Amino acid sequence: MQDLAIxxxxxxxxxxxxxxxxxxxxxxxxxxxxxGGTKRGIGSARPADAILSLEKMNAxxxxxxxxxxxxxxxxxxxxxxxxxxxxxxxxxxxxxxHLTRLLAVKGKPTLGGALAANLSGPRxxxxxxxxxHFLGFSAVTGRGExxxxxxxxxxxxxxxxxxxLLAGSWGTLAVLxxxxxxxxxxxxxxxxxxxxxxxxxxxxxxxxLAMNAPMELSGAAHLPMAAxxxxxxxxxxxxxxxxxxGFEASVxxxxxxxxxxxxxxxxxxxxxxxxxxxxxxxIREVEAFQADPRPLxxxxxxxxxxxxxxxxxxxDVLYDWAGGLVWAxxxxxxxxxxxxxxxxxxxxxxTGAAFEPLTxxxxxLSARVKAAFDPAGLFNPGRLGxx
Amino acid sequence: MRMPxxxxxxxxxxxxxxxxxxxxxxxxxxxxxPEGLVPFQSDGLSAYRQTPLxxxxxxxxxxxxAVLAWCQANGVKVVPRGAGTSLSGGALPxxxxxxxxxxxxxxxxxxxxxxxxxxxxxGVTNLAISTxxxxxxxxxxxxxxxxxxCTIGGNVAENSGGVHCLKYGLTTNNVLGCEIVLMSGEVVxxxxxxxxxxxxxxxGVVTGSEGxxGVVTEVTVRLLPTPQTxxxxxxxxxxxxxxxxxxxxxxxxxxxPAGLEMMDNPAIVAAEAFVHAGYPVGAAALLIVELDGPEAxxxxxxxxxxxxxxxxxxxxxxxxxxxxxxxxxWAGRKAAFPAVGRISPDYYCMDGTIPRRQLPHxxxxxxxxxxxxxxxxANVFHAGDGNLHPLILYDADKPGxxxxxxxxxxxxxxxxVEVGGVLTGEHGVGVEKRDLMGEMFNETDxxxxxxxxxxxxxxxxxxxxxxxxxxxRCAELGRVHVHHGRVAFPDLPRF
Numbered sequence: 001m002q003d004l005a006i007x008x009x010x011x012x013x014x015x016x017x018x019x020x021x022x023x024x025x026x027x028x029x030x031x032x033x034x035x036g037g038t039k040r041g042i043g044s045a046r047p048a049d050a051i052l053s054l055e056k057m058n059a060x061x062x063x064x065x066x067x068x069x070x071x072x073x074x075x076x077x078x079x080x081x082x083x084x085x086x087x088x089x090x091x092x093x094x095x096x097x098h099l100t101r102l103l104a105v106k107g108k109p110t111l112g113g114a115l116a117a118n119l120s121g122p123r124x125x126x127x128x129x130x131x132x133h134f135l136g137f138s139a140v141t142g143r144g145e146x147x148x149x150x151x152x153x154x155x156x157x158x159x160x161x162x163x164x165l166l167a168g169s170w171g172t173l174a175v176l177x178x179x180x181x182x183x184x185x186x187x188x189x190x191x192x193x194x195x196x197x198x199x200x201x202x203x204x205x206x207x208x209l210a211m212n213a214p215m216e217l218s219g220a221a222h223l224p225m226a227a228x229x230x231x232x233x234x235x236x237x238x239x240x241x242x243x244x245x246g247f248e249a250s251v252x253x254x255x256x257x258x259x260x261x262x263x264x265x266x267x268x269x270x271x272x273x274x275x276x277x278x279x280x281x282x283i284r285e286v287e288a289f290q291a292d293p294r295p296l297x298x299x300x301x302x303x304x305x306x307x308x309x310x311x312x313x314x315x316d317v318l319y320d321w322a323g324g325l326v327w328a329x330x331x332x333x334x335x336x337x338x339x340x341x342x343x344x345x346x347x348x349x350x351t352g353a354a355f356e357p358l359t360x361x362x363x364x365l366s367a368r369v370k371a372a373f374d375p376a377g378l379f380n381p382g383r384l385g386x387x
Numbered sequence: 388m389r390m391p392x393x394x395x396x397x398x399x400x401x402x403x404x405x406x407x408x409x410x411x412x413x414x415x416x417x418x419x420x421p422e423g424l425v426p427f428q429s430d431g432l433s434a435y436r437q438t439p440l441x442x443x444x445x446x447x448x449x450x451x452x453a454v455l456a457w458c459q460a461n462g463v464k465v466v467p468r469g470a471g472t473s474l475s476g477g478a479l480p481x482x483x484x485x486x487x488x489x490x491x492x493x494x495x496x497x498x499x500x501x502x503x504x505x506x507x508x509x510g511v512t513n514l515a516i517s518t519x520x521x522x523x524x525x526x527x528x529x530x531x532x533x534x535x536x537c538t539i540g541g542n543v544a545e546n547s548g549g550v551h552c553l554k555y556g557l558t559t560n561n562v563l564g565c566e567i568v569l570m571s572g573e574v575v576x577x578x579x580x581x582x583x584x585x586x587x588x589x590x591g592v593v594t595g596s597e598g599x600x601g602v603v604t605e606v607t608v609r610l611l612p613t614p615q616t617x618x619x620x621x622x623x624x625x626x627x628x629x630x631x632x633x634x635x636x637x638x639x640x641x642x643x644p645a646g647l648e649m650m651d652n653p654a655i656v657a658a659e660a661f662v663h664a665g666y667p668v669g670a671a672a673l674l675i676v677e678l679d680g681p682e683a684x685x686x687x688x689x690x691x692x693x694x695x696x697x698x699x700x701x702x703x704x705x706x707x708x709x710x711x712x713x714x715x716x717w718a719g720r721k722a723a724f725p726a727v728g729r730i731s732p733d734y735y736c737m738d739g740t741i742p743r744r745q746l747p748h749x750x751x752x753x754x755x756x757x758x759x760x761x762x763x764x765a766n767v768f769h770a771g772d773g774n775l776h777p778l779i780l781y782d783a784d785k786p787g788x789x790x791x792x793x794x795x796x797x798x799x800x801x802x803x804v805e806v807g808g809v810l811t812g813e814h815g816v817g818v819e820k821r822d823l824m825g826e827m828f829n830e831t832d833x834x835x836x837x838x839x840x841x842x843x844x845x846x847x848x849x850x851x852x853x854x855x856x857x858x859x860r861c862a863e864l865g866r867v868h869v870h871h872g873r874v875a876f877p878d879l880p881r882f
Contacts, residue, residue, distance in 0.1 A: 066635045067742050067773070089641060124582060131588055132560050147835045148828070151809040153740045155772040157546045157595050158810045158820075158827055159854065160836045161559065164591020168583070185641035208501060214524070214612040216680065247641075250684030257681070302580035304501035324582045344585035356585035361573040365842065366586050372838035375865070384586075 007050040011057065014138060014146060014177035020052055021175060021378070022144040030381045033171035035075055035110030038100050039117055042346070043170060043354045046382040052175060054112055061178065065090055068154055069135065070183050074112025074176040081111055091186040094130045095121030097284045103349065104291070112176045118168030121284040122219040122243065125211070125321050131167035133182040139166065139174035142374025152180045165369070171380045173373040187245035191255050192219070192271040192279055195240040195262065200224055200307040200319070203240040206265045207322040208304060210242050213261055215254050219243030219280055220322035224310075227288040227318040240265075243280060286327050288318055295350025297334050299326040301343030312337035355384050390437065390818065391852045393483035397463065401440050404463055404485065408443045411453045416491075418442040427486050430471040430478040431533070432819055434735070434789060439466065439480035444488045448566070448574060448604045454487060455602065455849075456572025464848050465570070467598040469509065469541030472533045474736055475817025477545060477597050477853060487602060489540050495519050496605070502580045503610045504563055509540025509603045513547075516608060525610040528555035531813070532721050540603040546595030548813035550646040550720070551677075553771035557813065559594040561609045567593055567601030570844040580607060592839060597815050598850040600843040614679035617645065618689055619716040622696045623670030623703035627651060630672035631746040633699040634770045637676070640695060642688055646677035647771030648720050651750070654727065654765040654778070658719035661726035666719050667703045674770065675720055677713075723767045724778065731763065731780035735792045739803030740812035743773045752802055753777055760795040762788070774812035775803065801826050816854045824856050833857075838864055 009031075011017045024031050032048035034040060036055065057073035060081070064070075065088040072081070078096055085091055096114040100107065113119075120129040127133075136150025149162035166173060195206055203222035210217050221241045228235040242262075244254050259268040271279055282288070289296060294315060301309050306323030315330030328334055335356065338345045344356035358366055370377075397404075405419045418424060419441045428436040440463075445451045458465050464484035471478050480486050492508035498520055499505065505516055505527070513534040517526040530549035531537055537547065542558045543565060555561070564578030577590040584590065593600050624630040630649055637644065650658065650666075650673045659666040666673060674696070678688045693704055707713035719726070727734050741749050750766065757764045763780040777799055781792040800810050804826045811820055824833060833855060840847070841861035851858060 064742065064744070066639055066744065068638065069742075118583065118588070128556065128560050129583065131591060132556065141835060145831050145835065147831045149832060149835070151740070151827075153742060153773050153808050153812075155548060155552065155557070155740050155769070155774045155812040156809040157548075157557075157813055157815055159816065159824065159832075160839055161546065161591055161595050162836065162839070164559070164588045164594075165839070167591070168588050173587075184643065185638070188641065211503060212500060212524075212612055214615050214681070246680075247684060247687055249687040250681055253681045253683035300581045300583050302499075302502045303582075304499075321582055342579045343581050344583075358586045361569070361575050362577075362586065362589075365569070365573075365575060365589065368842035369587055369589070369592075369839065372842045373835070 006047070009050055009052045010055060011052070013057065014140065017052070017140045017175050017177050018144065018146050021140045021142070024050065024378055025142070025144045025376060028376065030378055033175050033379055035113035036077065036107040038103065038105045038107045038109045039113055041103060041105065042348055043383040044385055045380055048381060054110065057177065060084060068183055069152055069180060071152055071178060071180040072111055074110060074179055076111050077108040078111060078114060079108060085183050086186065089186055090183045093123060093127040093182070093184045094133050095123040095284060096130060097121050099285060101290050102286045111179060115167050115179060116169060116171050116176065122221060122280050122320055125220060125324070126216060126218040127184070131164050134163040134167050134179065135182055136163055136180040137166060137176055138178040139176050141174045142376060142378045150180065154182050170383050172370060172383055173379070175379070188247050189251050189273045190243060190245040190276045191251055191273065192276040193242045193255060193258055193262070193268040194271060195265050195268055196237045198222070198238055198240050198265060200310055202265065203238065204304065204307040204319070204323040206240055206262055207242070209261065210258060211322045213258065215244065215258050216246070217242055218245045219283070221283045222319040223288060224317060226316040230288045232282055232287050241279060241283070243276060283320055286318070289327055289329055292329050294329040294331055296348045297328040297330060298346045298348050299328055299334060299338050299343060300324065301326065301338060301341050305341035305343065309337050309341055309343065353385050357385055390481065391858065393481065397483040398440065405441050407457055408441060408454060408485065411457065412443055412445050412450050416444045416446065418444070427468070427471070427480055427488070430473040430476060432474055432476040432479070432817065434783070435476050435479050435818060437480045437482050439482070439484055439486045442486040442488055444491050446491045448568065451487070451568045451602055451604055452572040452574055455568055455570050458485060459570050459572065459846060459848055462846070462848070464851055466850050467544070467602045469538035469544070470512070470536050472537040472541065473545060473815065473817060474738070475811065475815040475819040477815050477817040479818050481852065489538070489602070492540070492604065499580065500525065500610070504580050504607050505610055506605065506607050507539055509543070509606060510538050513537050513539055513542055520610055521613070524613050526613050527608050528561050528611050529558050532724065539606050539608065543594050543603050543606055544596065544598045545815045546813070548774070550648060550769065553647055553769070554643050554645045555611070559591060562590065562594060562606060563609055564607035565590060565593065565603050566605035567603050569601050570846065570849045575601070578607065597817060597854050599840055599854060600849070616682050616685050617677060617679040617713060618685045619675060619677045619707045619713040620689060620692060621666065621703070621705040621716055622674040622676065622701050623667035624672045624674070625670065625700065625702050627672045627750050628747045629699050630674050631743065633674060633696050633701070634743060636695045636699065637692055638771070640691060642691060644676050644771060645679040646675065648675040649673065649768040649770035650720065650723065651766040653763065654723055654767050657726040657730050657765060658723050661729055662718045662722050664715045664719035665705065670702055675716060720767065727765050727778045727780065732782040732784065735779040735781065735796055737775070737777045737779070737796050737799050738811045738814040739800050739808055740772070740774045741803050741806050741808035743770070745806040745808070749775065749802060749806060753799055756795055756798050760791045762792060762795055769812070772812070773808065797823060818853055821854060822856050824854070834859070834864055
């Protein structure tokens with residue numbers, strides 16, 4: 001194992017991060033930036049000269065539930081954060097997936113990692129992605145500068161929205177040292193309507209119909225036969241699931257209306273709040289596709305194109321985000337089919353280019369943005385591919 | 388407010404520049420006569436005026452690209468413009484620059500209800516999108532008060548908000564993709580119809596970049612199904628503190644209303660005199676709370692909110708019983724700015740955001756500052772998300788009043804930053820708050836932002852003089868290591 005020989009830096013605060021980056025810059029040594037290290041396997045990273053782990057920077061700095069704002073160091077674990085906000089009747093609206101079992105990794109996913117990878121769960125369709133809740137940050141750039149951007153209030157347009165840029169940058173632009181996110185009140189209750197036996201096309205139609213009705217759907221997923229038959233569901237039929245969250249009377253009323261609207265797709269069964277929570281945790285964690293040796297693709301497409309892309313693939317799929325997110329186990333390259341509908345694919349497990357290669361003016365612009373923050377390429381070399 | 392000194396060498400080239408633009412955009416698409424330029428001299432921040440060299444109104448993406456490429460090759464500055472409703476001077480022209488007006492890009496290209504989105508040209512007005520899909524049961528959520536006039540391209544540039552963004556987000560949370568043209572003339576597509584795109588989230592950076600990074604030529608917006616019902620409430624309070632605490636109670640109860648607005652007494656009185664919406668003119672503060680969703684939800688939550696309001700000693704509670712009444716409740720709030728315009732010859736609108744718990748302190752300080760400057764102030768407030776709009780009342784015809792109003796405004800924004808807030812919640816920095824950026828960001832922070840600018844526009848030709856208090860050449864930014872955020876030469880003239 002290469003890692004044994006690599007130095008691991010574990011700074012305790014932003015000042016130490018700055019010193020490590022300055023020293024690395026002075027010697028042209030590259031750094032791999034990790035939180036809990038659980039997503040290290042994603043992306044074509046070349047070995048770096050040292051690892052900069054943010055695991056010791058795990059403090060919650062300020063949490064004001066009434067302001068819907070939370071500021072923390074990036075190394076705080078998602079598990080701890082979820083407990084903390086739940087104790088105040090709140091939630092992380094973007095429902096970040098942990099994916100440790102899916103990726104068969106040890107370690108604890110962190111807030112910084114979830115933001116850096118812009119990881120968002122089933123509630124994405126209603127509440128938005130991690131990037132939509134990332135209000136501001138402090139960081140150290142590859143130039144060895146401590147900087148900040150954004151703010152600590154929920155509504156702010158002062159200066160460029162660099163939080164969006166850092167979200168999904170996979171640690172290639174700057175090392176986060178403090179982040180501020182928006183939180184929301186947790187739903188009082190939830191329920192899930194289940195439809196059985198639909199093929200992919202019909203299932204996507206049902207999800208689309210539900211999304212197009214004023215139901216404030218907070219989850220829309222479909223497990224075709226192969227996915228439904230696997231653990232943990234071990235079902236006999238394809239399952240289509242639609243989640244409703246909110247206050248009791250509202251959820252009850254919407255569940256009734258939705259079931260009526262979906263009559264043509266069969267009789268909907270209801271999951272109570274507890275079973276609904278368990279079900280969506282399984283969807284969020286893509287549990288049906290754990291422990292499978294085949295390459296695993298995360299495919300993002302216009303929702304109505306989900307089933308068409310799947311049709312063109314060999315292998316097994318499951319759908320989240322009303323068809324807009326397709327998880328696929330496929331030996332073959334899925335990208336031609338995905339590109340054809342204007343989507344992109346990320347290879348979460350397997351060998352090959354992990355991220356969709358960019359081309360033309362967009363690739364050149366992205367390279368200039370990278371150089372603006374990290375001109376010497378100190379951070380996560382090769383992670384996003386060698387554009 | 389100082390703008391970059393015009394370059395006389397460019398001004399004498401006016402005829403040549405106009406000829407070149409006419410070759411790209413023939414016919415009436417180039418305006419150069421003095422009287423034709425007058426309507427373009429300012430935007431919604433009308434205290435500032437400048438006459439541009441020329442205005443070009445292209446009709447195709449190819450023309451936008453050719454105009455920008457020519458201007459880059461010839462060192463000519465460009466100010467993009469939508470409807471010109473910016474409240475921060477984002478579209479203020481430059482005397483040695485060209486205004487690129489996008490008003491002819493006014494078509495809705497596609498409504499895709501399967502993917503719940505619409506693809507539109509940037510000159511389409513915000514309201515026109517919702518109008519176009521209303522019959523199919525959809526709408527576009529962000530609703531700035533200027534929505535009848537402001538364009539979606541301008542909304543993307545400014546990351547516009549509105550009274551419903553507490554629940555539904557700002558423009559950035561409701562745009563899926565856009566096409567932009569860089570100053571080089573290169574056309575780049577960002578995002579699309581899916582929930583995310585490959586590579587860095589440049590869509591997120593362009594949204595709210597105030598026309599400094601690229602010219603938006605197409606926008607894909609997310610559409611939402613229209614809620615089954617919406618219900619508004621007017622709740623009066625005898626003190627601003629009680630109203631503020633009620634807002635906190637509502638959020639603490641887990642209710643995120645579609646809209647949650649506050650007005651202070653001067654704003655209530657002005658609005659009521661203007662639109663006769665039935666506002667409680669004796670109240671010190673008024674909350675407008677809107678709930679939307681299924682009927683059962685509106686009923687449950689409005690009862691909840693009424694109980695919370697009464698527990699905080701509300702002096703009056705009215706719940707709308709019809710759509711007409713709901714709209715009447717909003718009419719006063721949506722007309723608050725013109726209403727204030729009737730009681731004062733001029734007003735100056737500020738836009739800071741504060742942590743909500745600081746509201747009583749901030750309003751008290753604003754009142755004290757008003758006394759200090761001898762100027763009145765009316766406050767409207769997106770209370771749910773802490774976005775404050777103090778309207779400073781002044782008379783531009785009285786010598787010194789505009790300057791006093793500006794100083795008063797600057798003090799308010801400094802106060803917002805001091806209590807943990809920000810300079811602007813939705814109106815943008817523009818020229819208006821440009822010189823206050825140092826209150827929130829140090830030189831290093833600003834250098835990082837300007838390097839993003841350089842990645843998009845290395846010659847700094849697109850909308851210069853906005854957002855950044857100092858213009859650094861890109862080569863200089865690449866080289867200089869700003870040490871601990873200190874300004875190297877704080878006394879140097881800024882432009």
